[in-house]
Amino acid sequence: MVDITRGMDRLDVVEQVLRLPELSLVDLSRDGAWAVIVSNLTGSYQLWSFKLADKTVVQVSHGDQRVTYARVSPDLKNVFFLRDFDGKERHQLFVTSIEGGEKEMQLSDFKDLRLFDFACSPQGRKIALTGSTSESNYLWVFDVYEGRLEPVFKSGGWIFSPSYSESGDVLAFSANTTGTPRSSEIVVIDFQSGATSVYTPKPGSENTIPKWHPQAMRILFKTNAAGPYDLAIYDIDSSSFTTMGLSKYGVDFTDFGWLSDGGVFWFVARRNGRSKLYVRKDGGDVAEVETPVGTITGIEVDRTGSFAVFSWSSLSRPPVLYRVDIKSGKLHLLYEPAQLRGLPLGKAEFISYRSFDGLEVPGFLLLAEGKKEPKPCVVWVHGGPWWEVGDEWNAPVQALCAAGFHVLCPNFRGSTGYGADFERLNIGDPGGGDMQDVLHGVKYLYELGLVDDERVGVAGASYGGFMTFLTMTKNPDVWKAGAAIVGVTDWMEDYELSDAAFRNFTEQLLGKPEEKPELFRDRSPINFVHQTKAPILVWHRANDSRCPLQPVEKFVKKLKQLGKPHEFYVVEGEGHGVQRLENFVKQYRTVADFFLRYL
Numbered sequence: 001m002v003d004i005t006r007g008m009d010r011l012d013v014v015e016q017v018l019r020l021p022e023l024s025l026v027d028l029s030r031d032g033a034w035a036v037i038v039s040n041l042t043g044s045y046q047l048w049s050f051k052l053a054d055k056t057v058v059q060v061s062h063g064d065q066r067v068t069y070a071r072v073s074p075d076l077k078n079v080f081f082l083r084d085f086d087g088k089e090r091h092q093l094f095v096t097s098i099e100g101g102e103k104e105m106q107l108s109d110f111k112d113l114r115l116f117d118f119a120c121s122p123q124g125r126k127i128a129l130t131g132s133t134s135e136s137n138y139l140w141v142f143d144v145y146e147g148r149l150e151p152v153f154k155s156g157g158w159i160f161s162p163s164y165s166e167s168g169d170v171l172a173f174s175a176n177t178t179g180t181p182r183s184s185e186i187v188v189i190d191f192q193s194g195a196t197s198v199y200t201p202k203p204g205s206e207n208t209i210p211k212w213h214p215q216a217m218r219i220l221f222k223t224n225a226a227g228p229y230d231l232a233i234y235d236i237d238s239s240s241f242t243t244m245g246l247s248k249y250g251v252d253f254t255d256f257g258w259l260s261d262g263g264v265f266w267f268v269a270r271r272n273g274r275s276k277l278y279v280r281k282d283g284g285d286v287a288e289v290e291t292p293v294g295t296i297t298g299i300e301v302d303r304t305g306s307f308a309v310f311s312w313s314s315l316s317r318p319p320v321l322y323r324v325d326i327k328s329g330k331l332h333l334l335y336e337p338a339q340l341r342g343l344p345l346g347k348a349e350f351i352s353y354r355s356f357d358g359l360e361v362p363g364f365l366l367l368a369e370g371k372k373e374p375k376p377c378v379v380w381v382h383g384g385p386w387w388e389v390g391d392e393w394n395a396p397v398q399a400l401c402a403a404g405f406h407v408l409c410p411n412f413r414g415s416t417g418y419g420a421d422f423e424r425l426n427i428g429d430p431g432g433g434d435m436q437d438v439l440h441g442v443k444y445l446y447e448l449g450l451v452d453d454e455r456v457g458v459a460g461a462s463y464g465g466f467m468t469f470l471t472m473t474k475n476p477d478v479w480k481a482g483a484a485i486v487g488v489t490d491w492m493e494d495y496e497l498s499d500a501a502f503r504n505f506t507e508q509l510l511g512k513p514e515e516k517p518e519l520f521r522d523r524s525p526i527n528f529v530h531q532t533k534a535p536i537l538v539w540h541r542a543n544d545s546r547c548p549l550q551p552v553e554k555f556v557k558k559l560k561q562l563g564k565p566h567e568f569y570v571v572e573g574e575g576h577g578v579q580r581l582e583n584f585v586k587q588y589r590t591v592a593d594f595f596l597r598y599l
Contacts, residue, residue: 011589015589061079126143139173201225308323368406473525491510542570
């Protein structure tokens with residue numbers, strides 16, 4: 001391959017990597033004719049329709065305000081979607097033609113609602129929305145014809161994944177109704193009788209993403225009621241619960257659904273940061289449908305079970321759209337955005353190492369220029385914390401690698417993708433055992449002989465930003481530099497500034513501040529600013545409602561008062577998630593430049 005970067009400034013190469021287009025499948029029309037993707041092709045995350053018959057692509061939402069969730073309407077003519085304005089996460093509901101060519105129309109005038117996802121009723125008139133206000137978490141039903149929003153369920157904990165039955169008379173969704181960390185129950189509302197029931201196969205277990213059987217009153221869902229994650233079926237009429245015994249195929253299940261006859265379902269299983277597609281046939285036989293090595297980031301299967309459309313990527317290859325024929329296994333590349341070829345993308349290697357207590361910590365390692373030789377290193381700490389760095393496109397990680405750094409991405413305790421037990425190891429201990437996992441990752445880099453002259457930096461966004469703040473203040477001798485992006489500096493103040501959704505998040509992770517004041521104090525980096533030694537870059541966004549700016553400004557003020565080396569950037573018109581590509585590029589180009597100067 002021709003080296004197109006010859007003669008280019010290193011930061012210009014970084015920028016080219018950051019500008020590689022992203023895409024993810026969000027839905028497939030019920031007739032299998034249209035796939036809808038979200039992509040930043042035009043500089044912000046907007047919707048595009050892909051017609052499978054002739055492979056035409058048309059943009060169906062426009063502007064620079066980010067689309068966060070979308071579904072094709074039951075009549076196959078339109079796409080409903082949520083839009084976030086200036087990153088404030090105060091969403092509105094829109095509709096646009098699936099064929100494009102028409103201006104999208106705003107359907108709602110919601111007041112201060114943070115919305116997560118939604119489901120359309122089969123008739124298309126009602127839309128069930130999940131989200132929160134400052135006081136509580138809700139499931140609402142919005143009447144598209146009348147423009148009326150009605151709250152139908154209220155909970156102290158998060159609510160997600162609504163799903164209408166085939167008749168539209170019954171709605172199921174997941175909700176944390178007990179307050180137990182990481183638990184969730186299946187809530188079923190019968191609109192005909194007015195009855196609401198809350199089901200769990202085991203108190204305290206996690207039961208999520210309910211999917212209705214196409215013909216019967218049965219729900220397919222993910223659960224850890226028997227220990228490891230598995231799929232299970234709950235028959236409402238008989239009140240019977242049956243696990244599917246699929247744990248041997250993966251330690252987590254990210255997508256699944258029924259086929260039209262109801263005797264067969266498909267699922268995506270995950271292990272060691274990678275995913276595979278399977279079909280479970282009537283009678284229990286399971287067959288793999290071969291897909292490329294990497295991660296299926298969004299998938300829908302045609303209701304007849306003849307083909308699947310999915311977005312896919314790996315840490316070393318940007319996202320593309322595929323179709324796979326279920327029976328023959330034949331793979332078709334449907335769509336790949338135009339992109340610059342020949343960029344020096346690092347090859348990802350799955351690794352693991354032992355932490356302080358013997359726990360095996362998995363992760364990925366990318367070597368700059370593909371060479372196992374000493375270089376400055378950056379440890380990339382992912383967000384969440386219930387998230388992971390998988391074998392999936394990650395532009396910031398690749399940008400740092402292109403800048404000349406070896407990059408270690410540890411999936412510390414609490415990460416998803418490694419089983420239900422592993423995922424819960426950080427509850428009540430954020431910045432404790434998981435921080436030790438990160439520090440032992442640095443030790444691992446030294447053992448491999450990859451660190452040049454003790455030049456190791458740390459970076460991360462969201463929870464990764466919190467971990468960067470905390471380790472730069474509590475473990476100051478480990479790092480030569482750090483970059484904290486949209487992170488937490490004061491858990492107590494963040495809790496006080498949060499709405500219901502993120503108060504619940506904090507309570508699940510740390511507990512309530514009045515019950516654990518010492519933990520809140522000990523894990524808040526603002527209390528240890530005086531211990532900072534290495535230069536720290538602080539990047540935040542003015543409208544962040546998950547990790548508010550105010551406590552971060554106080555942290556930076558202390559840095560300045562104490563004469564600690566730092567750089568501070570605030571981006572206006574953006575929130576916790578990036579709204580615009582130009583700001584994303586500027587952000588990580590600045591981070592790369594910072595490390596080039598200090599490592």
